[in-house]
Structure formats: C-alpha cells, structure tokens
Amino acid sequence: MAQRSPPSGLPRRRRLLVENIGALREAFRGVRHRYPFTIDAIVILPDHLHCVWTLPPGDADFSTRWRLIKAAFARGIAAGERLSERRQRTGERGIWQRRFWEHAIRDAADLSRHVDYIHHNPVKHGHADRVVDGPYSSFHRYIERGVYPPDWAAGSAVRGVSFE
Template sequence: MAKLKRYYEEGAVYFVTTTTHNRTPIFNDEETCNMLIEVILQKKESLDFDVYGFVIMPDHVHVMIQPQGTKNLSEIIGQIKGLFSKQYKERKNTTQQIWQKRFYDYGIRNLKSAKQSLDYIHKNPLEEGLKLALKYSSYSYYYQGDESFKRLLTPLT
C-alpha cells in the first residue's frame, strides 16, 4: 500500500490533532503538560511557526499552528513529538511508545473557520470537565487575560 502524502499549503494555518499511543492518558499531571509546553516553545523558536491556540487533553493534543519558515507541518509536528518522546522516556524511565504514528490535520481557510476551531479547542476540556486540560489550554489567555502562555501564543485577530 502506498504511503499517503500530506497536502501542504505555504502560509496556511492548520488545526492539528495528535493522539497518544493506544490513547494512553499520559497528560494527567502538570509535569508532563509543562514538558510538552516547553518542547513546543523550544521548537517554535528553532523552526519558526506560530501557535494560535491549543489544549492538552489526557490522551491527545489539539493545536492551531502556522508554519512560517522553511519547515512544513509534518516536519514541525514530527520534531515536537520526537523531542517530547525522548524527554518523557528519560524522565519517566520508560521505553513505551508515546504517540500514534500519524496525526490528523485540516487547513483553515478563513478567519471564521479559525475562530470556530479555536472555539472547539476551548470547549473540549469544558465539555469533559477536565480542570487540568483547561489549565493547559489557550482558553485562559483569550478569555481570562492570563499571560502564562504569552511566549507560546500568537493572538488570533
């Protein structure tokens, strides 16, 4: 079977969902969530991309991302997942597989669609009653003036 090619449009914003291997809920503590945030920040600086919104759920992550530099979406997500896996395995002293191999994405075509995607990201932890996921979301930045993720986020206007 031929490997599917990912469509990539230069300058596009993407809504990305990536899931943990076998939906294992690894993002159930602040240390692990902070580790992922730090990895995304590190890769944002080295790979040049913008993040408009995100939420870290127990077994998956949603992020709105726009590549700005020479790296495409697959390279960016691959490097984030790779570095996080390495650090997680070292800290937790495990050899388990961390992520499912692929990720889901769709291109956001206009501001209305971007706002709908951001709304979905922010409602996801509210609907499931997940306080930790709500804390590790762009929700507090957009709706409560919390600047904890100011270095990570580019405001959606």
C-alpha cells in the same frame, strides 16, 4: 476552580501529557526556536491535544514540526516509559499516533469554529466543568485579550467541527 483531575482509573500512558507538561512545553519551545510557528490556539488534555498554528509565509511543513515535537517530548520522558514490542518495532513512543489530523483554515469563520472547538475540549471530555477551568488552554490568553468572556460556554459554536 472546578477543574477535574484526570480520572485515576486512566492508565498512566493516558495521562502522559499533563503529568509531563514541562517536557511538552520544552518540546514546543525547542521546535519553535528552530522552525518558527505561532500557536493561535491550544488545549492540552491528559491523553491528547489540539492546536491551531500559523506557519511563516511560504512554509507549509507541519509534519517536520510535529515529528520533532513528538521526538523531543519522548526524549524528555523516556526514563520511566515502558514500550511494548510493537511500539519498539514501529518507533512509536508514549501516546503519540504516527499521524496527525491537518486542516487548512479557509476563512475567519472556520478559524473561529476551530478555536471554539479547541477551547471547549476540556468540557467535552469531562476534564472541566467550565471552559475557563481547563488549566492547559489558550482560552485564558483569549480572555485577557477580550475575545471571550470568562463564562463563555461554547454551546452550538462547536457543532460541525470534529478532530476525531
């Protein structure tokens, strides 16, 4: 596998997600138990993640879920983390921003574009040479289901989609 490791020059806080993948998984698992949602697509990079969720009918409360995931992850890694005075004052922990980007999927084509963007992210950010080499990605689940071939390479499929 041609997976690249996070550049060693990255500050430790910029590698928190992959260095604490177990705590992140446990945070998601715990919140999903209390506040159900389906993870339709996800990719976890050293310093950020992207995902598409489906919430139960009549439920649009992404904010509570994200708040709880962030808090659970922060508790899971709190022992070794140093917080700046500003982060202590604002309650920010680790790599988390106070806000998140939310987009309501409009149709099947919109969903497909966002899933493609998510799966292509490890290549976009230089963490993998090929999409299949991204270790923390739902791409592997999509291969098993026959949605993508293992050598899928996104190309123009992700144009016009940006979370940044």
